[in-house]
Amino acid sequence: MKKKLWIWLSLLLVIPGFLIVTSCAKKAVKPDITQEDEAAKLAAEKAKQEEIARQRALDEKRRQLDEKRLKEEAAMRKIIAARNLFMNEDIYFDFDRSDLKPETQKILKGKAKWLRNNFGESVIIEGHCDERGTNEYNLALGDRRAQSAKNFLIDLGIAESRLTTISYGEERPADPRHNEDAWSKNRRDHFVLE
Amino acid sequence: MLNKSVIKIIFICLIATVFFLIESAECRTEYDYIDINNPFIRKIPIAVPVFKSISGSGGEKFLSQEASNLLSKSLEFTGYFKIIDRDAYLVDPEKLDIIVSNINFKNWTGIGAELLITGSLFLKDNIIEMELRLYDTFKGLLIVGKRYKGVVNNQRKMIHRFCGEVIYKLTGNRGIFDSKIAFVSTSSRNKNIYLCEFDGRNPEQLTYNKSIVLSPAWSSDAKWIAYTSYAKGKPDLYIKHLKDKHGAIVAKKGINITPAWVPGKFSLAATLSFSGNSEIYLLTGTGKIIKKLTNNWGIDVSPTFSPDGDKMAFVSNRSGSPQIYIMDLDSGQVKRLTFQGRYNTCPNWSPRGDKIAYSGMGNGQINIYTIDVDGESPALQLTHDAGNNESPTWSPDGSLIAFSSTREGPCRIYVMTAYGTDQRCLLALPGEQTDPEWSPRVIDN
Numbered sequence: 001m002k003k004k005l006w007i008w009l010s011l012l013l014v015i016p017g018f019l020i021v022t023s024c025a026k027k028a029v030k031p032d033i034t035q036e037d038e039a040a041k042l043a044a045e046k047a048k049q050e051e052i053a054r055q056r057a058l059d060e061k062r063r064q065l066d067e068k069r070l071k072e073e074a075a076m077r078k079i080i081a082a083r084n085l086f087m088n089e090d091i092y093f094d095f096d097r098s099d100l101k102p103e104t105q106k107i108l109k110g111k112a113k114w115l116r117n118n119f120g121e122s123v124i125i126e127g128h129c130d131e132r133g134t135n136e137y138n139l140a141l142g143d144r145r146a147q148s149a150k151n152f153l154i155d156l157g158i159a160e161s162r163l164t165t166i167s168y169g170e171e172r173p174a175d176p177r178h179n180e181d182a183w184s185k186n187r188r189d190h191f192v193l194e
Numbered sequence: 195m196l197n198k199s200v201i202k203i204i205f206i207c208l209i210a211t212v213f214f215l216i217e218s219a220e221c222r223t224e225y226d227y228i229d230i231n232n233p234f235i236r237k238i239p240i241a242v243p244v245f246k247s248i249s250g251s252g253g254e255k256f257l258s259q260e261a262s263n264l265l266s267k268s269l270e271f272t273g274y275f276k277i278i279d280r281d282a283y284l285v286d287p288e289k290l291d292i293i294v295s296n297i298n299f300k301n302w303t304g305i306g307a308e309l310l311i312t313g314s315l316f317l318k319d320n321i322i323e324m325e326l327r328l329y330d331t332f333k334g335l336l337i338v339g340k341r342y343k344g345v346v347n348n349q350r351k352m353i354h355r356f357c358g359e360v361i362y363k364l365t366g367n368r369g370i371f372d373s374k375i376a377f378v379s380t381s382s383r384n385k386n387i388y389l390c391e392f393d394g395r396n397p398e399q400l401t402y403n404k405s406i407v408l409s410p411a412w413s414s415d416a417k418w419i420a421y422t423s424y425a426k427g428k429p430d431l432y433i434k435h436l437k438d439k440h441g442a443i444v445a446k447k448g449i450n451i452t453p454a455w456v457p458g459k460f461s462l463a464a465t466l467s468f469s470g471n472s473e474i475y476l477l478t479g480t481g482k483i484i485k486k487l488t489n490n491w492g493i494d495v496s497p498t499f500s501p502d503g504d505k506m507a508f509v510s511n512r513s514g515s516p517q518i519y520i521m522d523l524d525s526g527q528v529k530r531l532t533f534q535g536r537y538n539t540c541p542n543w544s545p546r547g548d549k550i551a552y553s554g555m556g557n558g559q560i561n562i563y564t565i566d567v568d569g570e571s572p573a574l575q576l577t578h579d580a581g582n583n584e585s586p587t588w589s590p591d592g593s594l595i596a597f598s599s600t601r602e603g604p605c606r607i608y609v610m611t612a613y614g615t616d617q618r619c620l621l622a623l624p625g626e627q628t629d630p631e632w633s634p635r636v637i638d639n
Contacts, residue, residue: 093204096515096537126501134553134560135628136409136452136540136586137509137516139422139429140472143449147470166428167449171385171406 001149045143086114086123090174090188091149094135098144100152104156108149122162125149126190129170142167148166149189164194196384227309227330227364228274232616235613238364239306239333242266245313245324246290254317257346261324261353262313268357268371272593273611292327302331309337311360320346328357328363336436338363354626369589374633375587375596376400376410376419377607380625387421392589392632394607394621400436409629411453411462416636418479420453420462429639431464433481435599442481454497454506459534463487463506474508487521488528498543498550500567507541507550507567508533509626520553520567531569540585544592544612545634551576551586551595562586562597564612576614588612589633596620596630 089106089111100108115121127146129138146165155159174190175182227238242265246257254432266277280287284301291297292312302310312333316323323548327339342352354371361369370392379388382399385406389396401407405424412419420433429451433443444450448467455462460479465472474494476484488494499506506521515536521528532538538556544550549564554573560582565573577583581600589596590601592612599608602619605626612616621627 031593095509126577132558133537133555134514137493137495137539139408139449139451140467140493143472144469144493147448147467167447168406171408 007052013138017072018120037105038095047191079126082114083118086111087191087193090185090186090190092184093145095183095187096141100148105152108152109156112153112158115153115158115162122164122194123168123192124164124192126172127165127167128172128174128186128188128190130186131170131173133170139167139169142169145187145189198386207522219412235274235337235611238274238308239278239598240269240275240309240311241278241283241302241305241307242269243280243285243290243313244287245315245326246292248314248316251317251574254315257317257322257349258313258315260348261315264353265311265313265357267324268393269360270356271609272361272369273616274361274593275309278305281589292325293377297329299329299331302329307331317346322346322352324352324356328360360438361591365593367593368592370594370632370635372636373454373634374416375600375607375620376380376412376631377411377627378408379385379623381623381625383625386622388627389418390621391558397621397623409452410631411455411563412631412633412636413460413462413479414453414457416633418455418460420455420464422451422453431481433462442479444477444481449597454499457499457501457503459503463567464494465497474506487523496540499543501547503547505567507543509539509541529569531565531567532573534573537608542586543590544588545590547594549612551588553586559582560584562614563579564595564597574614576610577617580617583608585629585631587630589632590635594632596632598628598630 024155090102093106115123126148129141129142129145133141143165146167150163150165153163173182173186174188175185198627204466207514228235236510238344242262247258251432261334263457264359266582269275270277284304284306290312292314296314308331310329311326311629312324313324314327321343323341323343325339325341327336329335330337340356340359342355344352356371361371374389375392375393376387376389378385378587381388382402384404385408386403387410388397389398389400389405395477401421401423403423403425408422410419410421411601417437417509417529418433420431422429423432426445429449432441433444434441446466446468449465449472451465453462453464461477461484462479463474463476466475467473471491472493472495473486473490474488475486478484484599487506488510490510490512491517492510494508494510496509497506498508504523506523507518508521509516511517511520513530516539517530518538518541519528520532531554532548532554535554535556540551542551542552548567550567551562551564553560553564559579561575561577563575576595577599581602583597583599586595586597594609594611596607596609598605605628606622607630608617609620
């Protein structure tokens, strides 16, 4: 019991002694700087933390912007793709015919949907023919092909004022070759946005 | 200015000095030389020796050669004649006699010539005087003789005027020698209208569009031309005075195409689709609608009038495929004309009134046909196995048909007789030539 007490006592004496010695020693060397250093260190630390936080916030913002931009770009790409599809997807006809086939009607329904979503857009429907047959009759046939698509779009609720037709007859073939493969590509309606 | 008026005076002189020389009473039996209605027409052998040079100067001899060659070529163009080779002549060309009393007709009947044309040419100060005579060699008769005087540059005109006299005496019709042909050519990269003389000579560009120009149509006085142009981005109808260039534009929505003038009137028919469907309308020469001529759900296009203007033929697909129909303009009654084949277009009514030429498709080929307007007899196919043949157009006398063909690759203009014989290329320009349209007789253009 006594032994323990002693140990405790000596510890009580020795540890503060150490503490005094060390603190006295420091005080002796740089008694003023210690406090400033501590403050600077703290400030630096704080600044560093703030910087990290700022960077992190920036990164986050950038990431969000990127994400937003990517989203926007993707949306834009989608819009452009839809627009391009509208313009590039021709509809095709049989020889000397101007009636709309079932697959053609499906394409036109897609075009009508696009026109409903883009009500500021007006479209020129170009009617074309293959080189067979005679020029004059083909001008009338091209007109009729364009009219067929126009009437179908009107029936689907598109305002007539947004739809113009031009017949090119056999004057503007998509494929200049002289075979059925080319002819089938040339008997078409082509859609151009104004 | 002065120069121009001098030329004018000289030209008036040329016309004024054209007068009949001696003409025997017997040659009142005109027109029985060539029966234009005979499809199996025999070509008449004719001799056209080089014209006699009066002074014998080099310039005169050159012009004599040129003029006599042009005369043979122009007559040959009609398809009525077989020109006898000059190497076969029994007469020494230097000692050629040109007056009836001196001609030994046996020299000409001996080589098979049934007709003979002699000429003399005198050149002085750039003015030429020509005396030209047509003889019946078997009868030893002068059929027609004319004297012409004018500047050297008008030689072609003088020769063609005499050709007109020759054809008039032999057929009763003035012929084609003062007519022109309008056509579409891509020579300038874009499709534009060009004009040339009846024989393809002297082509000149008429329109200078940077787009597409199609379907030229002559008014019956040959002073106006109507056509379709995409100058404003869509097919509109242009009506233009050839000399003054003024006119009108019909630019309704849809198509404004295939003009055809009403004979003898300043009005025309054309296909317009502003109603949503292509119909043929009658328009004034200033482009105002007079009335709607067709009223049908189908395509109605390519009108062409009978010479008396009472009837109109046109193309319609009202039966399911394009066929030619005839409308009586008074009653409005419509009768289908073509029943052979599933694709008959481009009708063109003969100036003689009895036939319609058109393009018909069969076995993947497009050929030219003619059909009697009464529809009683089957159509006559004029082109065979020679590419695609489109847009037939009659010469003003109804003896020839010009058309476009791809027989030699690129599309060009060809000419043949009304019965399909003597098919030849009219002219070859760079690019492709389509849509020929023969003018009526051009009196003063």
